[in-house]
Amino acid sequence: MTLRLRLLLVLVGLVAVALLIADGATYFSLRSFLVDRVDQQLEEARVPVGLDLAAEIQAPELPVGGDSRRARQLPPGTYGELRNAAGETLAAVTYTYSDVEQPTPELPAPLPGARSAGVTFFSTGAGGDESLSFRVLVQGFPDVERVFIVAVPLTDVQQTLGRLLLIELLVTVLALAGLGALSWWLVKRELRPLEAMATTAGTIAAGDLSRRVEPAEPETEVGRLGLALNRMLEQIEQAFDERRRSEEKLRRFVADASHELRTPLTSIRGYSEVFRRGARDDPEDLETAMRRIEDESRRMGVMVDDLLLLARLGEGRRPERTAVDLARVVADSVADAGLAAPARADDLSLETPGSLVVTGDDGQLRQVAANLVGNAVRHTPEGTPVRVRLAAEEGLAVLTVADEGPGLAPEHAARVFEPFYRADPSRARETGGAGLGLAIVAAIVADHGGTVAVQSAEGEGAKFVVRLPLGAADTPD
Numbered sequence: 001m002t003l004r005l006r007l008l009l010v011l012v013g014l015v016a017v018a019l020l021i022a023d024g025a026t027y028f029s030l031r032s033f034l035v036d037r038v039d040q041q042l043e044e045a046r047v048p049v050g051l052d053l054a055a056e057i058q059a060p061e062l063p064v065g066g067d068s069r070r071a072r073q074l075p076p077g078t079y080g081e082l083r084n085a086a087g088e089t090l091a092a093v094t095y096t097y098s099d100v101e102q103p104t105p106e107l108p109a110p111l112p113g114a115r116s117a118g119v120t121f122f123s124t125g126a127g128g129d130e131s132l133s134f135r136v137l138v139q140g141f142p143d144v145e146r147v148f149i150v151a152v153p154l155t156d157v158q159q160t161l162g163r164l165l166l167i168e169l170l171v172t173v174l175a176l177a178g179l180g181a182l183s184w185w186l187v188k189r190e191l192r193p194l195e196a197m198a199t200t201a202g203t204i205a206a207g208d209l210s211r212r213v214e215p216a217e218p219e220t221e222v223g224r225l226g227l228a229l230n231r232m233l234e235q236i237e238q239a240f241d242e243r244r245r246s247e248e249k250l251r252r253f254v255a256d257a258s259h260e261l262r263t264p265l266t267s268i269r270g271y272s273e274v275f276r277r278g279a280r281d282d283p284e285d286l287e288t289a290m291r292r293i294e295d296e297s298r299r300m301g302v303m304v305d306d307l308l309l310l311a312r313l314g315e316g317r318r319p320e321r322t323a324v325d326l327a328r329v330v331a332d333s334v335a336d337a338g339l340a341a342p343a344r345a346d347d348l349s350l351e352t353p354g355s356l357v358v359t360g361d362d363g364q365l366r367q368v369a370a371n372l373v374g375n376a377v378r379h380t381p382e383g384t385p386v387r388v389r390l391a392a393e394e395g396l397a398v399l400t401v402a403d404e405g406p407g408l409a410p411e412h413a414a415r416v417f418e419p420f421y422r423a424d425p426s427r428a429r430e431t432g433g434a435g436l437g438l439a440i441v442a443a444i445v446a447d448h449g450g451t452v453a454v455q456s457a458e459g460e461g462a463k464f465v466v467r468l469p470l471g472a473a474d475t476p477d
């Protein structure tokens with residue numbers, strides 16, 4: 001069953017119940033009012049009917065029913081009776097005003113109110129006519145052992161109530177029919193935006209995540225639903241874009257890793273073939289083959305270790321945190337770079353406070369500093385100044401490694417922290433590495449709650465800036 005049909009049935013059902021309640025209340029209110037009016041007529045009829053009954057007892061041969069002046073004021077079919085204490089009829093009169101015989105009330109036995117001095121009202125049927133009923137007044141006279149009865153037919157009341165029932169039935173049916181048609185049109189019009197949303201949702205489900213539902217305004221419930229759906233669609237689209245980017249990055253990472261590992265494996269396989277073909281009989285060729293196999297194995301081992309480190313950092317597991325003197329770590333990294341490249345020792349300059357403590361992993365932070373300083377030395381010509389500076393700024397430890405080398409183009413600077421990315425694709429892997437150093441730097445810094453950025457322009461050098469939260473030891477008192 002559709003929502004439109006359910007709404008229509010609920011609305012029409014509620015209105016039908018309300019109309020039936022109103023019809024019932026109207027019917028019973030009018031019936032009570034009309035019966036009260038008949039009771040008033042019975043009160044007014046007591047005197048003329050009593051006089052006529054008394055006259056009939058004195059002179060039963062006189063036609064006291066329809067021709068007396070008092071009787072003409074009574075409704076047609078009015079019945080009067082006088083009984084004794086034993087229930088025997090002493091006198092009875094029926095006001096007919098025509099030759100048509102009028103039915104008389106079917107009085108129950110015992111008669112209600114017969115032994116009471118007060119007035120009692122009740123309704124009863126007519127003898128021989130099931131469609132007619134009477135309203136009866138009974139008044140007892142215990143002192144003289146008489147019972148006085150006056151009954152008025154409820155013909156007018158029944159006709160009025162029957163006409164009312166017919167009118168209520170017609171009005172109810174017409175009102176429900178009109179309301180049903182109007183409600184169907186209104187519900188259809190109000191649900192049209194939902195149908196448009198369903199159509200748009202089908203298009204989105206087919207793959208077009210750029211579509212948005214309408215209407216989308218906060219004034220109506222449907223509009224607020226549209227706003228909520230559009231916000232959800234934006235988040236879904238962003239999630240799909242992020243997933244797509246992650247998948248592309250993963251595919252590129254796997255392809256780059258496979259390519260990088262293929263080179264040493266190819267070299268190892270080649271020198272193994274050389275060994276198998278006879279190099280083992282020539283000491284010089286054997287030494288060359290073993291040395292190259294060892295070098296390529298070592299390089300491949302370093303690459304695998306770097307890949308494992310990146311994978312562990314990407315899992316989000318927090319390593320053990322201790323207080324690390326970053327000033328000492330940076331000073332050691334600059335000294336190590338000078339020893340590794342003695343010709344560049346004079347190009348290195350260091351500016352650092354006596355001590356600057358952060359909370360982190362000593363080994364990983366040393367790798368960050370060593371990679372940044374080593375990169376600057378390795379990728380700049382001899383004689384190019386490399387300035388290393390460490391300072392505390394606004395609750396952060398800021399490490400800056402700047403050089404005046406060839407710099408990076410904007411398209412390269414935006415990707416230098418990606419795994420296996422090389423700004424210079426022609427650089428030999430043996431001298432340039434696998435392109436994992438800066439990716440490891442970015443992962444370690446992010447794992448320590450910091451940030452790393454590069455500022456560079458082609459021909460104007462490069463500056464790498466690492467910001468890390470200071471440790472508790474450096475918090476001002």
